[in-house]
Amino acid sequence: MTLLNEADAITPPVREELGPLRSRLRDIGLGIRFGAFGGREGWIRNALTATGVGLGVALLLMAASLPQIMSAREDRLHARTQNWETATERIERSDSTVVWLNVSTEYRDNVIGGRLLRADGDRPALPPGVDRMPGPGEMLVSPALADLLASPDGSSLADGRLDYRVVGVIGEAGLIDPGERFFYAGSSTLTAESGGERSDGYGRSRMAMGPVDPMLTALATLISVVLLAPVAVFIGTSVRFCGDRRDGRLAALRLIGADSRTIRRIAVGESLFGSALGLAVGVATFAVARLFAGSVRIWGLSAFPSDVVPAPALGGLILLAVPVVSVVVTLVTLRSVLIEPLGVVRRSAPRRRRLWWRLVLPSAGVLVLLTAERTVTPGYTTGIVHPLPLAGGAILVLLGVTALFPWVVDAVVSRLRGGPVSWQLAVRGLQLRGGSAGRAVSGILVAVAGAIALQMVFAGMHDASRQSVGNSPMWGRVDISAGYPSSELAARMNHELRRTPGVSEAIGFVRSWVRPSARPADQPPHVSEEQWPAASLVVADCPVLRKLARIGACADGDTFIVNNSWSQSETDWLERAARDGDRLTLSGGGPRTGPGAGAEPDAWRLPSGTRTVKAPPGSGVSWEYEGIYATPGALDPARLTEGATTALVTSDENVPHAHDHIRDTASRLDPMLQVWTVRMPERDQKYASIHNGLLAGATGTMALIAVSMLVSQIEQLRERRRLLPVLVAFGTRRSTLARSLLWQTALPVALGTVVAVAGGLVLGVVMLRLTGKPMVDWWMFLPVSATAVGVILLVTVLSLPALWRMMRPDGLRTE
Structure with a gap:
């Protein structure tokens, strides 16, 4: 007995004698059963949805862990900070006091932190992560510094500045992160009179920190929006995987007596099962990935696995938002589909897309950012930045780019006429199914626009820094x-x-x-x-x-x-x-x-x-x-x-x-x-690293979305598996169908790239004006755009095997 027959034999999907709430819950439960026991095709759909949603959830959980990571870093830094003398408080020499001196250094653009220590007595206060005081000529090192000193690259450092005998390793409690290079060295000559400071312990009073750099706040806000917005779009796209197959099953349910409302509730239950499976995959992926947090170093920063814990509020919001998004997306998708007992009818003539509200979103975002300009002083360490208007303005601009894209595709495709057969097939396919292609491309739009804006801001910061520091008389x-x-x-x-x-x-x-x-x-x-x-x-x-x-x-x-x-x-x-x-x-x-x-x-x-x-x-x-x-x-x-x-x-x-x-x-x-x-070399290196990191991040996001595009493309081919053999039988060349597939993929991405570049340039210019930095290069969007073109070719090439298989003559048996 199939699942459909089993459902028919149990009861009709809706019974009048059941209460309204029980009836709705029963329908949702039936949809969950469809999702869990849908056979081979159902599990393929679940695997695709779980993979897409899981990757997005894992990335969101990583982002939600940043507050805990930064807080743990600050706590460790505070815990190992020496207590020092002030104008009103003197530290008298005792058996527990220690004279210390900051002897941090640099080696080939690597920052190496260090303290020189000499105990005043027999019971010196020990820094965190240390179980003994290093004697004269001895040194305690972090694991990362030990690896550097043992490597060929660090031989000159070990024989020169750090010519001490390594007698121990600093524990986790004494390090900011696993990749920190830090040491404690013992001295027999250090005194308070020769430049040292006397301390009686560690972490007694937190160092008063200055105001947060407004540029750092602005950049952190923009980076968060740019990196997380595509993930949210990708999750919304992932819950639509294999939607056409689902609609076919729902039509069969209509045939056994389910009404339209029942169908929607069953679809909601099915999407809830897929999103729950995606949440489980995302949490498992996050749990495994956090174990390798110490081995990944980005821009000179890493984290201990114990610190990679999502903030409770943010983690709860993510776990709640994913099912809500899946339900909303499912209901919105069903609005454009008419599911009848004899089949599924998609609206071939959708309502005309309105332009005015699509222009309101980016305009409102720009207005918010321009209004927030007064909160930032162009100085590098002065001013106050309120992250909320920055984040809100950037999100509105990026959402405006996504909302404007379908209108642009419809406006362009509806006016295209003539051309080769492959071109006409692609254009007609976009006219009938432009929405599905647009959904897959929307994630790329957000990634491209955000990456362009970030690159413009970083380039402006870099150029301003080079001009101010490079022209300084203290240069070099x-x-x-x-x-x-x-x-x-x-x-x-x-x-x-x-x-x-x-x-x-x-x-x-x-x-x-x-x-x-x-x-x-x-x-x-x-x-x-x-x-x-x-x-x-x-x-x-x-x-x-x-x-x-x-x-x-x-x-x-x-x-x-x-x-x-x-x-x-x-x-x-x-x-x-x-x-x-x-x-x-x-x-x-x-x-x-x-x-x-x-x-x-x-x-x-x-x-x-x-x-x-x-x-x-x-x-x-x-x-x-x-x-x-x-x-x-x-x-x-x-x-x-x-x-x-x-x-x-x-x-x-x-x-x-x-x-x-x-x-x-x-x-x-x-x-x-x-x-x-x-x-400037290390600053140049950091900016180059940031630039490469942004390009790599945008490329990774596009690769993630390329998976969505590939699945969507294969699904469209499966929908036409009866049509493709007929076209071949009537003399259509296979190469013509392959080119039509390329045009059908390339045209939305090309139009989307134009919209994304325009949106990214607008957002970048506004952010540069907000931070008081100059515009350096108007053509820096080319690498990101080239990456988008590469995604088009990759998706097309990977979908060709499925196309060849579906054009075989045995597909005519179903006609």
């Missing part, structure tokens, strides 16, 4: 600093760094601060000494000072006041101090570091013959080191109790790994030296 500069003043170290820096490959220039000097010893006349009594004006003090020989400012004639024993147009107030009190013979307190400002930190500050009188000079425009140091310049003959650097030893290094970017050579030299001079770089 490396700053190396020790947390204590030492003329001997400055001399060694000048000597060793200038001999380092990739170094064009090196300037080493001692830097400290000065402040008036007595209250200045313009300072009110209520102003504390810490608020008195302070000035930078640079001590170096004449050749070095000439590279920092236009000092002119110079001899040992000279002093200079260096000012800029925006620092005239500071220059005024320095000039008065030199004129009036006022005494200045050495190391009167800045951090309390250095071998003499804590000692009574020394007093020094600025010579009355001190000249005021200007720093050369574009020197890159005028705004950092304005103040007093002194030669060793005028001020012995040994008198400085606080300050730093600094080297400004200009690198030659044409030398391979120039920055690695500089860092190696700095490590040989003193492992505690801090190195900062001002350059």
Whole structure:
């Protein structure tokens, strides 16, 4: 007994004696039985629907896990952050305190975080993920850093900057993510006086974070919309797989007495079973994929599997939305189908599609984005962004693109006449079944439009960053600093760094601060000494000072006041101090570091013959080191109790790994030296990675939707399996039918690509205006469009075997 006969033998689908609610539930249950026990064809349909819905659900669950992933990263970072001294809270030395120093570095554009540690006592506070304190010359490393040091690429790093003996591995609790490269190294010479900080534990107080970068918020919002909108469209398309077969079965149910309402409820039950199966597949796929989260690294980020957990609200919304979408899509689909006892009649003359509301959607989206423009300040780290209007505007624009596409297809196809036989067959097929082709292409439209908009925004950000940083006088500069003043170290820096490959220039000097010893006349009594004006003090020989400012004639024993147009107030009190013979307190400002930190500050009188000079425009140091310049003959650097030893290094970017050579030299001079770089290669690499990632993501989304197109194409061929042999029997060439299949696939995608490119350009221009970034290239949509063309060819080629099989003469037996 077949399923249909079994249903007929049980009871008619609707019984009057049943209550309305029980009757509806019974109909839905019958549809679920059809979905579960529909035979071979039913399970093929279920497999296709479950695969499509499952992939979409897995992607949505991954996206819903991002809040938990970012929260876990922040918690781990907070947990391993050292407690440090503040102006109001001092940490006294004890058996549990530890002196630490940030010794993070870079190696071939890889960021390597690190801390140098020295315990003050026998019971030091241990960072998370660590069960012992590394001794002098020892190191605890993360698994990713251990792999790098053991590889041939990391041999020079292991033999140079990180020449420590590895004695352990940092646990998961001490790492931000599985791919982080991090280490803890022990030291016997690190002290608070040599630049270290004293800590009595970890994670006591969360670091105050600044406002979220508005550009980051805007981009994250746009990325979320662009990546998730095609998935939602794909899920909506997946629940329509094999819809024609379902309609045939529903017509048979009409033959045994079911009315139209009962038919719709049965169809809803069948779609619910497919969506539930898709949910199960999606949850299982997500559960397996999260196990490999640590091995996947995107833009330098990865996650522990334990962190990949959907937010409860978002996860519940996804599990609820998929069945709702399946029900809504099924009911909307049945509106265009007339299911009668003797067969299925599709409306051959559908109602004319109206244009006005399809234009309202993108127009409203653009209006929302333009209204939200006031919430973003073009500055990179200022301004407030409200994600809701950004997301809403982007979604409206993308939905408008999807809604406009069917109207464009109908408007174009209805006006096409004549042409080769293959062209006429394709056009007639689109005129009769344009809706099914449009549904499959709609997902590609969203992916293409969103990818184009994202590429435009990222390209504008990249270009603006290159212009601002690339034109900076600090371009290519490396700053190396020790947390204590030492003329001997400055001399060694000048000597060793200038001999380092990739170094064009090196300037080493001692830097400290000065402040008036007595209250200045313009300072009110209520102003504390810490608020008195302070000035930078640079001590170096004449050749070095000439590279920092236009000092002119110079001899040992000279002093200079260096000012800029925006620092005239500071220059005024320095000039008065030199004129009036006022005494200045050495190391009167800045951090309390250095071998003499804590000692009574020394007093020094600025010579009355001190000249005021200007720093050369574009020197890159005028705004950092304005103040007093002194030669060793005028001020012995040994008198400085606080300050730093600094080297400004200009690198030659044409030398391979120039920055690695500089860092190696700095490590040989003193492992505690801090190195900062001002350059673009890693930023360029990140933007290139983002650009490639967007293209790869768009390609992956299109490949996912190509599966939907392929299934839809095969289903259309199966509908015409009786017609195709007849056409061949009447002399139609097989190549003509193959070309008609190509045109029938290519024409909607070509029209959709045009609509998507227009929508993507509009969204991209509005987002660029919103973020204050320039338009770089109007032709960046070509790679994405070329990918869409590739999808057309792929779907056509993969559907050809089914076409050849259905054109065989044995198909005439059914006629």
